[in-house]
Every structure is written in structure tokens, then in C-alpha cells.
Amino acid sequence: MSGAIGLSEVSDLHKDLGIASEEIASPEQAAKGLSMVVFSGDLDKVLAAMIIANGAAAMDLPVSIFFTFWGLNVLRREGPVHVTGKKTMVEGMFGRMMPRGPDHLQISKMKMGGLGTRMIKREMAKKHVATLTQLIQSAQEQGVRFIACTMSMDLMGIHKEELLPGIKYGNVGSFIDAADRSRITLFI
Amino acid sequence: MSGAIGLSEVSDLHKDLGIASEEIASPEQAAKGLSMVVFSGDLDKVLAAMIIANGAAAMDLPVSIFFTFWGLNVLRREGPVHVTGKKTMVEGMFGRMMPRGPDHLQISKMKMGGLGTRMIKREMAKKHVATLTQLIQSAQEQGVRFIACTMSMDLMGIHKEELLPGIKYGNVGSFIDAADRSRITLFI
Amino acid sequence: MSGAIGLSEVSDLHKDLGIASEEIASPEQAAKGLSMVVFSGDLDKVLAAMIIANGAAAMDLPVSIFFTFWGLNVLRREGPVHVTGKKTMVEGMFGRMMPRGPDHLQISKMKMGGLGTRMIKREMAKKHVATLTQLIQSAQEQGVRFIACTMSMDLMGIHKEELLPGIKYGNVGSFIDAADRSRITLFI
Numbered sequence: 433m434s435g436a437i438g439l440s441e442v443s444d445l446h447k448d449l450g451i452a453s454e455e456i457a458s459p460e461q462a463a464k465g466l467s468m469v470v471f472s473g474d475l476d477k478v479l480a481a482m483i484i485a486n487g488a489a490a491m492d493l494p495v496s497i498f499f500t501f502w503g504l505n506v507l508r509r510e511g512p513v514h515v516t517g518k519k520t521m522v523e524g525m526f527g528r529m530m531p532r533g534p535d536h537l538q539i540s541k542m543k544m545g546g547l548g549t550r551m552i553k554r555e556m557a558k559k560h561v562a563t564l565t566q567l568i569q570s571a572q573e574q575g576v577r578f579i580a581c582t583m584s585m586d587l588m589g590i591h592k593e594e595l596l597p598g599i600k601y602g603n604v605g606s607f608i609d610a611a612d613r614s615r616i617t618l619f620i
Numbered sequence: 621m622s623g624a625i626g627l628s629e630v631s632d633l634h635k636d637l638g639i640a641s642e643e644i645a646s647p648e649q650a651a652k653g654l655s656m657v658v659f660s661g662d663l664d665k666v667l668a669a670m671i672i673a674n675g676a677a678a679m680d681l682p683v684s685i686f687f688t689f690w691g692l693n694v695l696r697r698e699g700p701v702h703v704t705g706k707k708t709m710v711e712g713m714f715g716r717m718m719p720r721g722p723d724h725l726q727i728s729k730m731k732m733g734g735l736g737t738r739m740i741k742r743e744m745a746k747k748h749v750a751t752l753t754q755l756i757q758s759a760q761e762q763g764v765r766f767i768a769c770t771m772s773m774d775l776m777g778i779h780k781e782e783l784l785p786g787i788k789y790g791n792v793g794s795f796i797d798a799a800d801r802s803r804i805t806l807f808i
Numbered sequence: 809m810s811g812a813i814g815l816s817e818v819s820d821l822h823k824d825l826g827i828a829s830e831e832i833a834s835p836e837q838a839a840k841g842l843s844m845v846v847f848s849g850d851l852d853k854v855l856a857a858m859i860i861a862n863g864a865a866a867m868d869l870p871v872s873i874f875f876t877f878w879g880l881n882v883l884r885r886e887g888p889v890h891v892t893g894k895k896t897m898v899e900g901m902f903g904r905m906m907p908r909g910p911d912h913l914q915i916s917k918m919k920m921g922g923l924g925t926r927m928i929k930r931e932m933a934k935k936h937v938a939t940l941t942q943l944i945q946s947a948q949e950q951g952v953r954f955i956a957c958t959m960s961m962d963l964m965g966i967h968k969e970e971l972l973p974g975i976k977y978g979n980v981g982s983f984i985d986a987a988d989r990s991r992i993t994l995f996i
Contacts (some may be wrong), residue, residue: 463651463991466799469856469860469994471852471853471856471996473917476659476689476690477659480657480659480688480689480807483771483792484657484792484795484796486792487791487792487793487796490793491793491796491797491800493796493800500856501852501856502852502917522927522930522931523931529918530918541661541690542717542718551710552775555711555776556775559774559775561771561775583859583937586935587928587931587932587935587937603863604859604860604862604863605863605866605867607860607863608842608860608863608864608867608869608992609867611842611991611992612869612991614991614992615651615799615800615802615805616655616796616799616800616802616805617805617991617992617993617994618657618805618807618994619807619856619994619995619996620807651839654984654987664847664877664878665847668845668847668876668877668995671959671980672845672980672983672984674980675979675980675981675983675984678981679981679984679985679988681984681988729878730905730906739898740963742898743898743899743964744963747962747963749959749963803839803987803988803990803993804843804984804987804988804990804993805993806845806993806994807995808847808995
């Protein structure tokens with residue numbers, strides 16, 4: 433490990449990435465459970481992620497989900513939130529353009545101007561599939577660890593008070609640490 | 621594990637997710653092989669999935685693929701199929717709008733109104749890359765387990781007689797069980 | 809393992825897939841590190857991949873990244889490159905239409921005709937997040953193995969002289985071999 437990465441020295445990189453070296457699992461240690469990155473903010477992909485998380489938790493596996501980039505929107509509270517500290521114009525724009533919480537996500541295909549999302553939701557209700565909000569609640573009740581990516585929060589100007597209660601905050605080091613102790617690792 | 625998930629009690633969740641607790645791998649058990657979720661129905665992504673599956677099977681690794689959401693379309697038979705039992709109007713619409721089988725998938729980028737897909741297919745043929753249909757056949761011949769997600773089938777109103785022969789049916793519990801015994805886990 | 813896959817015999821498949829059977833990890837061998845497929849050529853997804861790769865390398869884990877399909881564009885050198893050997897018309901077209909290197913990738917959402925990408929890049933610079941080019945350099949300096957998928961190169965008509973120096977070339981067998989020795993496996 434040598435050299436700089438341009439804007440930050442590697443020593444900073446360690447800090448920036450949230451890495452503490454004592455966190456690393458030893459190779460002998462048995463890996464267990466599921467670690468996911470939820471990068472996507474598409475309703476269909478996030479539903480798949482939460483169904484997998486609930487399934488694994490119901491099978492008594494430890495589950496960690498790291499929400500980053502567009503996936504961060506899954507954790508946003510509904511409606512406007514009073515934020516201490518000002519947002520820049522671009523941060524404000526991101527906040528308004530991106531969906532505010534699980535109820536506002538759109539599916540990735542057959543969008544038809546929002547009609548596809550409404551149709552899928554109606555079919556889910558008719559067939560007694562839990563809503564995304566219910567799956568998130570159930571996962572939290574089952575002890576699934578939700579981790580918000582602080583680098584994405586910083587980039588998009590999302591503050592802690594805009595996100596769900598009961599979640600943790602971490603950086604890429606938190607994900608790698610969890611993933612390195614898990615049997616199942618997925619990027620969604 | 622406490623509380624309800626809204627539409628179903630947690631006891632139902634176990635049943636809904638297709639989980640039998642004796643299925644769980646013990647942490648001491650050596651993990652082996654490859655388990656994939658194929659969520660996407662894009663030609664390029666499904667090609668990548670099937671090339672990885674064939675490669676792993678050729679290296680004598682056990683391979684399981686769980687087809688869910690748009691990925692379910694990969695398993696559909698071509699042409700209209702007589703279905704016992706009526707479809708609702710929305711189910712019928714899903715059936716007609718979504719691609720019927722591997723030959724009807726489109727690539728995810730450079731679509732150019734279908735031209736991109738035709739160009740990629742022509743290049744693949746010219747360069748003797750197997751078609752998606754051939755890769756699926758080869759995978760089945762090599763013993764790759766294909767599992768159709770029954771929750772997605774129910775949601776989209778897809779019936780068993782509309783899907784390929786020789787496949788299995790399962791729920792998220794089937795995927796987690798297989799993934800928990802595998803070294804390599806991917807979400808595509 | 810029986811039968812043909814249509815265009816190639818299975819014996820060819822082994823060769824085509826770049827598989828040498830002595831490469832397979834024994835089940836007893838401890839798995840370590842991270843293996844990723846970078847299939848996507850979207851700026852946001854590739855950034856996530858490179859942040860994860862740098863993080864894992866900084867935590868002293870061995871990291872391999874297999875660049876395939878659209879992901880191959882991440883490895884392209886900027887500007888026109890003199891290529892020995894002629895390209896077909898379609899290959900030339902692919903080459904011109906697809907982004908040439910990390911600086912030309914676009915984000916997958918909120919594109920707004922290129923404005924979204926410029927805005928994200930400006931926010932990254934303002935908040936001292938390393939650029940994609942810097943993250944790639946840093947990963948290479950930390951010993952991350954970059955593997956270009958030769959099947960994709962062949963399909964898209966991309967030649968070795970068009971790609972970054974210091975990378976390796978391999979086929980799906982290279983990815984499965986690396987992944988089978990890794991704890992963390994991701995498809996991005």
C-alpha cells in the first residue's frame with residue numbers, strides 16, 4: 433500500500449473509509465449470515481432486498497444492510513423535516529428530486545409514468561404481500577442492522593434527522609467488516 | 621423476532637417465505653459452489669449470469685439459480701400457452717407486456733429501439749458465442765438447479781405450465797438455504 | 809456434464825471459458841478477500857465498486873475485479889488509440905458509442921442530459937471525495953487485481969492496446985477461481 437489517492441493521503445483514506453484494523457475477521461473465524469449493499473432506490477429491487485433480509489432473519493441468521501447512494505432514500509422519513517444547519521442549493525435540489533422514503537420509490541421497468549408502480553402495489557395488496565414499509569418494520573423488529581452510508585449522506589447533503597430512527601451509521605469499512613464475517617454477500 | 625409484519629403474522633411469514641428451520645446449514649459445514657438470484661430480465665445481465673453458471677458447473681461446482689421478478693421471464697416458454705384457471709385483467713396485461721422467454725429479452729443499454737439487441741445478437745453469432753437459449757440448455761444439462769420464485773409467479777400471475785420443464789419452485793427460504801451452503805453468492 | 813451447447817462442444821466450452829481444473833480451491837482451504845464482477849458502466853455503480861475495492865485493500869484483503877460487458881469501458885484509455893488490426897463496422901460503432909474511460913461514464917439516474925453527472929462530480933470535488941480516476945489509481949497501487957474479460961473484448965472488438973496498462977486478462981474461469989477463494993463476492 434503506497435502513494436496518495438490524489439485528494440487524500442492513504443492515511444486519510446483509512447480514516448475516510450472508516451476503517452479500524454482490529455475490526456478484521458480472522459480467516460479461521462466461521463462466517464455466518466448475510467451482508468447486503470442496497471445501492472438501488474428502485475422499488476422492485478429494494479423489495480427483493482427486504483424480502484431476502486426478512487427471510488434470512490426469520491432463519492435466525494444475522495443480517496446487515498448497508499444503504500448507499502440511491503438506496504439511502506429508502507431510509508428517509510416521509511414529508512419535510514426541519515434540518516439544523518443549512519443545505520447548499522444543490523443539496524436542497526437533491527433532497528427534493530429524490531424519493532422521500534419507501535412509499536415514494538418507483539419500479540425500474542414498465543414505469544408507464546407511475547402507472548406501473550401503482551399497478552404492482554395494488555397487486556401486492558390484493559395478494560397479501562407485505563408493503564415495503566411493513567417489510568422494513570419487520571426487519572427492524574427481527575434485529576436486522578440498518579447502516580446508512582455516511583459518505584453518501586455527506587455527498588447528497590442528507591442529515592441524520594431526515595432518516596429513520598434506530599439505524600446505525602457507517603462507512604465502507606463497516607460494510608467490509610460485516611461482509612467478511614458473513615456467508616452470503618449481495619450488492620443490490 | 622417479535623410482532624407482526626402488518627398483513628401476515630410472523631408465523632405466516634415463515635410459511636410465506638417457504639422456510640423450514642431444519643434446512644439451515646451449520647456454521648461448521650463447508651460451503652461450496654455458487655448461488656445466484658437472477659432478478660433482472662435484461663438480455664445482457666442474464667447472459668452474464670448464464671455464462672457464470674455454465675463456467676462454475678464446468679468446474680464441477682454445484683450451482684443454484686433463483687429466478688425472481690423480471691428474471692422469471694427467462695424461464696417462460698415461447699408463444700401462447702393454454703393456462704388452466706383464469707387470469708385477472710392485470711395478470712393478463714403483465715403476461716402480454718413482459719418478454720416471453722430468452723429469445724425476447726432486450727439489452728439494458730444502447731437499445732436504439734431494438735436495434736442494439738439485434739446487433740449484439742448478430743455479433744455473438746458471428747463470434748461463435750452461444751445464444752442465451754443454448755446457455756440455458758447447457759446449464760440444465762450440467763445439472764444447474766433452476767428455481768422459479770413462487771411469490772413472483774403469484775404476483776405476476778404466471779402459472780407453472782407457462783414455464784420451462786425441469787425446473788424447481790421455491791421461495792426466498794430456498795435461496796437463502798442454497799446461498800448459505802455456497803461460497804459464491806451473487807445478485808444479478 | 810453431457811451434450812453440446814449448440815455452437816461449441818463442451819470440450820470447447822471449457823477452453824472458451826478459460827478453465828483449468830487444477831485452479832479450483834479445495835473446500836478445506838480458507839476463503840479470504842473480495843472478488844467482484846463489474847458488469848455496469850454507470851458512473852455511480854463503478855464509483856461504489858471502486859470505493860469498496862479500495863476499502864477492502866486498505867484492510868489488507870486481497871481484491872480481484874473482473875470487468876465485463878459495459879464495465880470494460882472503465883478500463884479504456886482516453887482518446888483515440890491506434891489499433892493494429894482492423895475493426896469491423898459494428899466494432900467501430902461500439903467503440904465510438906461507448907464511453908472511453910472513467911472520465912466519460914454517466915450516472916444511472918437523474919441524468920438530465922448530462923447535467924446530473926456534472927452536478928455529482930462537482931459535489932464530489934467540493935466534498936473532497938476522490939474521482940473515479942484517482943480511485944482506480946489508488947486501487948492499482950494497493951495491489952487490487954484488475955481483470956479484463958476477454959470474451960467481452962472479443963464481442964465488442966476492444967483490443968488490448970485500448971485498455972489501461974498493468975491489468976490482467978481472463979475469462980469467466982478466472983472470476984470463478986478468484987471468487988471461490990474469496991469470502992466476499994459481489995456482482996455490480
